[in-house]
Amino acid sequence: MKILHTADWHIGKKLAGFELLADQEAVFEHLVAVAKKEQVDAIIIAGDLYDRAMPSEAATAVVNRMLLRLNRELGYPLLVVSGNHDSAVRLNTGRDWYQSTQLYLNTRLDQAFSPVTLGDTQFFLLPYFEPVMARQYFDDDSLTNIAKAMVPVIAKMQTMFAADKKHVLVGHFFAAGSEHSDSETRVNVGGLDAVAVSDLTPFDYVALGHLHNRHALKAEKIQYSGALLKYSVSEVAQAKGVYILDTQTMTRKFMALAPKYEVQHLTDRFAHLADPDYYQSLDREAYTAITLTDTQVIPNVMASLRAIFPRVISLDRAHGVRLAKTPQVQAAKLGPLPLLADFYQVTTGTALTAQQKTWAKQALAASQQEV
Amino acid sequence: MKILHTADWHIGKKLAGFELLADQEAVFEHLVAVAKKEQVDAIIIAGDLYDRAMPSEAATAVVNRMLLRLNRELGYPLLVVSGNHDSAVRLNTGRDWYQSTQLYLNTRLDQAFSPVTLGDTQFFLLPYFEPVMARQYFDDDSLTNIAKAMVPVIAKMQTMFAADKKHVLVGHFFAAGSEHSDSETRVNVGGLDAVAVSDLTPFDYVALGHLHNRHALKAEKIQYSGALLKYSVSEVAQAKGVYILDTQTMTRKFMALAPKYEVQHLTDRFAHLADPDYYQSLDREAYTAITLTDTQVIPNVMASLRAIFPRVISLDRAHGVRLAKTPQVQAAKLGPLPLLADFYQVTTGTALTAQQKTWAKQALAASQQEV
Incomplete structure (x- = not known):
């Protein structure tokens, strides 16, 4: 069987x-x-379908369309769990009807103990869960973190293993040894909540969500697929895509998916980035993080860069900005009008006109009367 | 057939x-x-399942449980449309799977033209819709309000009438001649958006939602079921419940549903309401709107009433409050300390002690220094 x-x-x-x-x-x-080209038999979606527990109507419509497309229009069985970004309660809507077309969706811990059998494999669909849910389910107050909670979870799943089937765990958690990137929530991604890779050995394969880097874990039979897109600058170098898992051999291959717009990080001098001969060789449509190596003040820098790269997502300096003429200590000693004139000069590159100076004086006088 | x-x-x-x-x-x-006692064959839910387009997780869980109970556990076919309080997009989640167990849910205008046939009757499920949706659907800019939009909607439905079936419209709109109560949204409940009762005659019966009073409309074959509970003080006198419709005769009977707590409106003197001999004869657990006939200031009036009626939902005066000794004009002339002393006397019934007066003086002096 081939599983995406x-x-x-x-x-x-x-x-x-x-x-x-x-x-x-x-x-x-x-x-x-x-999915079509590889003629897969089913599709695993390992959590965080939504970015927020309270998704917008637009996001809801998109997820609904995607599930409808894959399951009802194209007929793929779906194996889905909720992640920490999903609202388990909201995602659960319709769940009991979905199974009529082999859309298997789990959002609660107790649902994880009814494996789904497709072909040669039993799939255990374990949604993201909080330790308190395991404490309640197993009536065991010692299950104070996910690592501890996974021990009885896996033990219970093992009692349901069919001897003639392969056993695949679908989950959404942090497995020990993983590295993580900026776009994951820091909450609960820490040592205490890391599941030990050694605890997962009962399974022939573990298909995970949670970490956005598919290389986050060095374990042959435990794999993060990575996110659908690059969701932060720290993921610039990570190709995004899906795995195609062969359940016969429990081996996989990665299939990259091309994004509509790339994410890139440019570190350069402003003058170089603003040079048409250079920037025309770049991917100007990409979501672009820019780190300038200049140290001087550059008037209208963001507007200038956005005119070239319409999708600037961040701007910082490699070596800070040197404010040679107006250090803050000196600025505090100037009166409001010289300070304003100086600011105008620095940011626009031109001095205030006589008319502008008159208006500025009037405005400052009026504001002082109000106090 | 019997329909709830x-x-x-x-x-x-x-x-x-x-x-x-x-x-x-x-x-x-x-x-x-x-539903069980009457052995109904199906259940109509004519819109506004939710109170808000963005329902809480708790509300979502309750609606999901209710639909699961009626449709999957008890096996009733459900005929459901979205109302103006529902998010059509969110309520639509799962819709295409629901039909597998005869849960028919429409949230978009275009869906209303695929009638559902159960037994001797065709049901047309028309969700709440905005005029703009009709303009787009019929490509007709003249459909500037619901009344106008309903003409082609009904005409199109008529082309689908099966000659050997009865025809029932399920809708969520304001039909002409209706009265309305406080808990309905005022938006679009006005003359321009009232659907003419005469336009609805092609149907053998029209089962409506929107107005919370089941007596809102005087038309034998067009009925509002009314809300599930009394949702405002203005509905105090309205028994809430459900209709049981017989599709053979297109006649109905009303079945009242007892609420957990009633809603009541008490108009009385405070002293009478606070008299144990009297209030022990009342339904103290009800959601209680209170109108006092007294005119004098009553210290701690709300706290006193809540001690007797834990679910006070509003408090007002039949004849206003007479502030005999400290009318506002006079109060403005007093200094801060006499004003404070007077207020304390009126609200607590006792005078400031010497120590309290000292504290008050200090506090007032400190506050004046701050200015």
Whole structure:
């Protein structure tokens, strides 16, 4: 059997204020094309379908369309768990009807103990859960973190193993040894909540979501698929895509998915970036983080860069900014009008006109009367 | 065939700050009991399942449980439309799977033209819609309000009428001649958006939601079921419940549903309401609106009333309050300390002690230094 493994769609996520819904719909079409080309038998979505527990109507409509497309239009069985970014309660809507077309969706811990059997494999769909849920379910107060909670979870799953089947765990958690990137929530990604890779050995394969880097874990049979898109600058170098898992051999291959717009990080002098001979050789449509190596003040720097790179997502300096003529100590000693004139000069590159000076004086006088 | 007709659940609604989820779940159990006792063949829910487009997780869980109970556990076919309080997009989640168990849910205008046939009757499920949706659907800019839009909507439905079936419209709109109560949204409940009763004659019966008073319309074959509970003081006198419709005769009977707590409006003197011999004869657990006939200031009046009636939802005066000794004009002439002393006397019934007066003087002096 061939299974497509994806996770961390984060539908509705914005990147530095830029709406990504159109990007997410575009890359989803590439995912569909891969599923068709590879003739997969089912699709795993390992959590974080949504970016927020309270998704917008637009994000809700997109996720609904995607599930409808994959499951009802294309007929793929789906193996889905909720992640920490999803509202388990909201995502659960419709769950009991979805199974009529082999859309298997788990959002609660107790649901994870009814494995789904497809072909040669039993799939255990374990949603993201809080330790308190395991304490309640097992009536065991000692389960104070996910690492501890996973021990009885896995033990219980093992009692359901069919001897003649392979056993695959689908989950959304932090497995020990993983590295992580900026776009994951820091909450609960720490040593105490890391699940030990050694505890996962009962499974023939573990298909995970949560970490956005598919190389986050060095364990042959335990894999993060990575996110659908690059959701932070720290992921610039990470190719995004899906795994195609062969359950016969429990081996996988990675299929990259091309994004509508790339994410890139440029570190350079402003003059170089603003040089048409140079910037025309770059991917100007990409979501672009810029680190300037200049140290002087550059008037209208953001507006100038956005005119060249319409999707600037961050701007910083490699070596700070040197304010040679007006250090803060000196600025505090100037009166309001010289300070304003100086600021205008620095930011626009020209001096105040006589008329502007008159207006500035009047405005300052009026504001002082109000006090 | 026997059809239970309900509407306007408004799950998640609060009454003057009081959470009603437990009340809604309680009355829902009575609804289930009626459905069983009457052995109904299907259930109509004519819109406003939710109170808000962005329902809480708790409200979402309750609606999901209710639909699961009626449709999957008890096996009733459900005929559901979204109302103006529902988010059509969010409520639509799962819709294409629901039909596998005869849960028919429409949230978009275009879906209304695929009637559902059960037994001897065709049901046309028309969700709440905005005129703009009709303009787009019919490509007709003249459909500037719901009244105009309903003409082509009904004409199109008529082309789908099966000659050997009865025809029932399920809708969520304001039909002409209706009266309305405080808990309905005023938006679009006006003359321009009233659908003419005469336009609805092609149907054998029209089962509506939107208005919370089941007596809102005087038309034998066009009925509002009314809301699930009394959601405002103006509905005190309205028995709430469901209709049981017989599709053979197109006649109905009303079945009242007892609420967990009643809503009542008491108009009386404070001393009478505070008299144990009297108030012990009243329903103290009800959500209680109180109108006092007294005119004098009553110290701690709300706290005193809440001690007797724990669910006070409003408090007003029949004849206003007479501030005999300290009218506002006179109060303005007093200094801060006499004013404070007077206020303390009026609200607590006792004078400031010497120590309290000293503290008050110090506090007033300190506050004046700050200015």
